[in-house]
Amino acid sequence: MIRVVLADDQELVRTGFAMILDAQPDIEVVGEADHGAAAIAAVGEHDPDVALLDIRMPGMDGIEAAKVVCAETRTRVVMLTTFDQDDYVYDALYAGASGFLLKDVRRDDLVHAVRVVAMGESLLAPTVTRRLIADITRNRPRAGAAVSDRLSVLTERERETLRLLGRGLSNAEIAAAMVVSEHTVKTHVSNVLAKLGIRDRTQAVIAAYETRLIEPS
Structure with missing residues (x-):
């Protein structure tokens, strides 16, 4: 319930x-x-x-x-x-x-x-999320350096997962891009959220742009 x-x-x-x-x-x-x-x-x-x-x-x-x-x-x-x-x-x-x-x-x-x-x-739909958050980080940057410093706790696979999350990909799409199972992707996503101290995929997208894993277009 x-x-x-x-x-x-x-x-x-x-x-x-x-x-x-x-x-x-x-x-x-x-x-x-x-x-x-x-x-x-x-x-x-x-x-x-x-x-x-x-x-x-x-x-x-x-x-x-x-x-x-x-x-x-x-x-x-x-x-x-x-x-x-x-x-x-x-x-x-x-x-x-x-x-x-x-x-x-x-x-x-x-x-x-x-x-x-x-x-x-x-x-928010992935395309809307990407456009909105790219605009946020381009025009209203906040605490990017602090988040960037924390990226050091992520493994390379977790960084790649965060980058793909930032592009708005679903777990299935991330699994295909990384050539791993969806279960593995779910584990990576959970690790990214826990290590960065963020709550969900929306906040992960913000982190991906703030840390310049993805450059605002």
């Missing part, structure tokens, strides 16, 4: 999303909140797999809440907003979020997003 916490200052939005998600046999909404601090408390109380956080909330907003949730818990975060300006996407990814959704998302896409993120995958 995928456990979810919903945080949005609009009660109708929370209720609508909760009804959609609770109708799924494999998803349960275990907590709700109307501002960032309450969202952090709900995550601490319920230990959900996924937190859906509205970016704009009174008091502590969703970005600040995401920073705490991503830094201090195992919960994966999907950001919600009625706005699609790039800065919100950038800030959400740098906060550690695994995904980003507009509030007018279709019912099926909302459910799919929760399932995908709960499995540890990136919510």
Whole structure:
């Protein structure tokens, strides 16, 4: 069962999303909140797999809440907003979020997003992720050197795995490129995430660009 916490200052939005998600046999909404601090408390109380956080909330907003949730818990975060300006996407990814959704998302896409993120995958499509993160690292470089220093802990195969992750390849595509099994790729991916202290494939893509394993085009 995928456990979810919903945080949005609009009660109708929370209720609508909760009804959609609770109708799924494999998803349960275990907590709700109307501002960032309450969202952090709900995550601490319920230990959900996924937190859906509205970016704009009174008091502590969703970005600040995401920073705490991503830094201090195992919960994966999907950001919600009625706005699609790039800065919100950038800030959400740098906060550690695994995904980003507009509030007018279709019912099926909302459910799919929760399932995908709960499995540890990136919510954004690979081509969108590559383009977005290349732009992030080109125009808003942050802490690249610190991440680069940590690459020394990776083996050559793990570095290659990170490079291919940065290009948006699936496990099957990475396996074909490296001429290894998908099981081996999963092991490499797990090692990369653990050694670099990053949460998921989205953060791995950011690391691949920040460390210049992939040059922004």
